[in-house]
Amino acid sequence: MTAGVEAVALHVVRGGTEVLHDLTFEVAPRVVTGLLGPSGCGKSTLMRAIVGVQRISSGTVTVFGEPAGSAALRSRIGYVTQAPSVYDDLTIEENLAFFAAVLGVDRARVDACVHLVDLHGERSKVVGRLSGGQRSRVSLAVALLGEPALVVLDEPTVGLDPVLRRDLWQTFHRLADDGAAVFVSSHVMDEATRCDRLMLMRDGRIIADDTPRGLLERTGTADVEAAFLDLVARAAT
Amino acid sequence: MRPRITLAVTLRVLLQLRRDHRTLAMLLVIPCLIMTLLWWMFQDRPAIGFGSLAPALLALIPFIVMFLVTSVTTLRERTSGTLERLLAMPMGKVDFLLGYALAFGLVAAVQSALAVLLSIWALGLDVAGPVWILLLVAVVDAVLGSALGLFVSAFARTEFQAVQFMPTVVIPQILLCGLFVARDDLPPVLEVLSDVLPLSYAVDAMTAVSRDAHPAVWGDLGVVVACVLGALVLGALTLRRQSD
Numbered sequence: 001m002t003a004g005v006e007a008v009a010l011h012v013v014r015g016g017t018e019v020l021h022d023l024t025f026e027v028a029p030r031v032v033t034g035l036l037g038p039s040g041c042g043k044s045t046l047m048r049a050i051v052g053v054q055r056i057s058s059g060t061v062t063v064f065g066e067p068a069g070s071a072a073l074r075s076r077i078g079y080v081t082q083a084p085s086v087y088d089d090l091t092i093e094e095n096l097a098f099f100a101a102v103l104g105v106d107r108a109r110v111d112a113c114v115h116l117v118d119l120h121g122e123r124s125k126v127v128g129r130l131s132g133g134q135r136s137r138v139s140l141a142v143a144l145l146g147e148p149a150l151v152v153l154d155e156p157t158v159g160l161d162p163v164l165r166r167d168l169w170q171t172f173h174r175l176a177d178d179g180a181a182v183f184v185s186s187h188v189m190d191e192a193t194r195c196d197r198l199m200l201m202r203d204g205r206i207i208a209d210d211t212p213r214g215l216l217e218r219t220g221t222a223d224v225e226a227a228f229l230d231l232v233a234r235a236a237t
Numbered sequence: 238m239r240p241r242i243t244l245a246v247t248l249r250v251l252l253q254l255r256r257d258h259r260t261l262a263m264l265l266v267i268p269c270l271i272m273t274l275l276w277w278m279f280q281d282r283p284a285i286g287f288g289s290l291a292p293a294l295l296a297l298i299p300f301i302v303m304f305l306v307t308s309v310t311t312l313r314e315r316t317s318g319t320l321e322r323l324l325a326m327p328m329g330k331v332d333f334l335l336g337y338a339l340a341f342g343l344v345a346a347v348q349s350a351l352a353v354l355l356s357i358w359a360l361g362l363d364v365a366g367p368v369w370i371l372l373l374v375a376v377v378d379a380v381l382g383s384a385l386g387l388f389v390s391a392f393a394r395t396e397f398q399a400v401q402f403m404p405t406v407v408i409p410q411i412l413l414c415g416l417f418v419a420r421d422d423l424p425p426v427l428e429v430l431s432d433v434l435p436l437s438y439a440v441d442a443m444t445a446v447s448r449d450a451h452p453a454v455w456g457d458l459g460v461v462v463a464c465v466l467g468a469l470v471l472g473a474l475t476l477r478r479q480s481d
Contacts, residue, residue, distance in 0.1 A: 014481060053321055055479045069479060074327045085318030089256045090249070101245035102326050126256070142322070 004181030034195030246336020345379025
């Protein structure tokens with residue numbers, strides 16, 4: 001099986017300080033991989049490096065065998081930034097239609113994506129008038145337009161209603177079942193159990209890379225929050 | 238370069254503008270009001286007045302307005318993350334730039350057409366040369382404003398900074414374009430400076446069309462077009478797919 005994403009000895013320096021230190025990891029297709037860690041630990045930078053919008057200082061990141069950021073990958077990656085990157089002064093429909101035209105996908109796909117994020121009833125509303133959660137779902141819908149083989153989602157569930165959050169995680173798993181590599185970050189440790197695989201991150205380092213069950217067994221803890229604390233404590237001694 | 242994508246960008250920008258009724262109304266009405274104000278100012282002094290200044294103003298207005306509109310719009314696109322998203326998609330930089338240039342060029346064409354036609358029919362401006370050349374110069378001029386606005390937006394982090402580029406980049410060009418002191422009469426250093434600023438050529442072209450039945454504008458217009466292309470290339474350099 002070829003990996004979706006393969007990073008080897010990845011270093012990233014931003015503004016003179018190193019924010020990612022020597023990371024080596026894989027993100028596999030057909031599973032949902034969670035990237036968990038506190039705010040500011042480097043999750044977004046790591047995701048940006050995979051998508052190819054972050055310049056890397058050393059090491060390599062390859063996606064489906066191509067260097068991250070290469071032109072051939074642009075139509076195969078769906079990326080959702082933390083702040084919704086959509087046009088506030090257009091309706092949901094107009095936003096999706098525009099990005100669909102850029103990607104060269106048809107109207108049917110626009111409809112499918114609106115349904116996928118459960119915004120069908122709101123589709124003719126101007127994005128600027130939507131709630132924060134609805135806005136981030138519009139941004140997610142845009143990322144799914146091109147039926148990407150790699151979906152990179154930076155904190156997609158922040159501030160969402162629990163029912164909707166559960167539905168979105170089901171969507172992520174459906175995407176993985178259809179063959180995509182799904183890479184989701186969160187600073188909420190509770191969400192760990194929803195992932196097939198977990199990467200815990202702290203201060204620019206990956207401190208664990210395991211299945212949720214494997215992580216709990218290895219640390220002898222009851223939840224991921226406790227496992228995280230345990231790993232930090234062990235590293236300190 | 239793909240026409241499908243360029244056109245998508247153009248349509249989107251126009252759609253955004255259509256949503257913003259107030260901006261659209263201001264874009265179309267204010268140039269007409271300014272021309273009327275200029276005409277009114279010289280009501281009692283017809284000898285020096287409106288006829289000699291109006292062509293220069295018809296060149297200045299689209300340039301200034303499009304400079305501001307584009308620098309703020311593209312800054313918004315940079316800060317909202319939509320630019321980064323587009324550049325992570327199969328979007329060529331040229332598609333993006335041309336899409337914008339086309340949309341604002343179109344708006345500028347309508348804007349200038351209204352101001353020019355009002356000046357000629359209602360305010361009695363005498364244009365010796367063909368009116369379509371006057372319009373063409375105005376549109377090229379507006380695209381120049383757009384291209385420069387797009388370029389400078391890369392150096393602004395906030396909209397406050399972006400509008401400060403207006404006095405920095407635009408006002409010196411207005412002062413040196415021959416409107417206040419004929420370019421030949423400027424001190425030598427300023428005359429050279431005026432020779433390298435694109436707005437000088439736009440104003441020269443406008444003035445020539447208004448005075449001459451067969452104006453020799455293609456040289457001046459060529460310089461402005463070259464500056465547009467130069468500014469677009471510089472603008473393209475500021476669209477980076479990767480950041481540090």
